[in-house]
Amino acid sequence: MAELLRVTALSAGYGDLRVIRDLSLSLARAEALAVLGRNGVGKTTLVESLVGLTRRFAGTVALDGRDISARPPEARVRAGIGWVPQSRGIFRSLTVRQNLTATARPGPWTLDRVHEMFPRLAERGGHMGDQLSGGEQQMLAIGRAMMLNPSVLLLDEPTEGLAPVIVDRLFAALGQLRQEGVALIVVEQHARGVLDLTDRAVILDRGRIVHEAPSAELRHDTAALEAHLGVASAVLPRGAAAP
């Protein structure tokens, strides 16, 4: 598969603090990558470094073979980096429809396509951003990112705080994006759902990749899950007891 994103020996952080340390990874076109790790290991910082929101000490980020390391966030978005922040970043004083169209860029993802994926957003089109439930906000954040027609979508804990039925719906929508050729990088605490969705997973610890495996393999690797995440039971099928 053709390479889309390449991160090479990246060290990045905030002020004088190096959070990401000498980290390298690559992502193929339409590939989905899970980024796992305990709290505070640098998952958000990695995503923010791809978006261009951190201080870069060393290393490069390339998209489609072009070095975007020195580009500001707006230019990275124009180059094809889509971002759904952990805070969701909904414009609260705009309607749902205005949220979707305010920053849209031309491409296959239009308002109709987003409404098809999330019919709830069509129903709520005239509501203000601050009148939405958590699940609706997350759908809106994803829909708005898609309206920028990215080649890779970065999602930072998209299911945080949502009810299981909404989590299932969101993962189904993300699965649909994948099928349609959008590459995904998903930071998640719900290891089970994200390992079903993704092709490959990396586990971070103290700003470095400490484990990397195909998602289908990691899902059953209770030793690795316990060692790096302490969550082996969380990725077993529902209803199954941990060994």
Ligand SMILES: Nc1ncnc2c1ncn2[C@@H]1O[C@H](COP(=O)(O)OP(=O)(O)OP(=O)(O)O)[C@@H](O)[C@H]1O
């Ligand atoms: N804006 C910031 N300024 C300074 N330090 C920060 C900032 N954001 C994060 N950090 C520090 O960077 C380190 C990594 O945080 P980060 O949020 O990237 O981890 P995480 O793996 O995403 O954690 P969580 O799962 O809790 O979201 C932490 O020590 C944190 O205190």
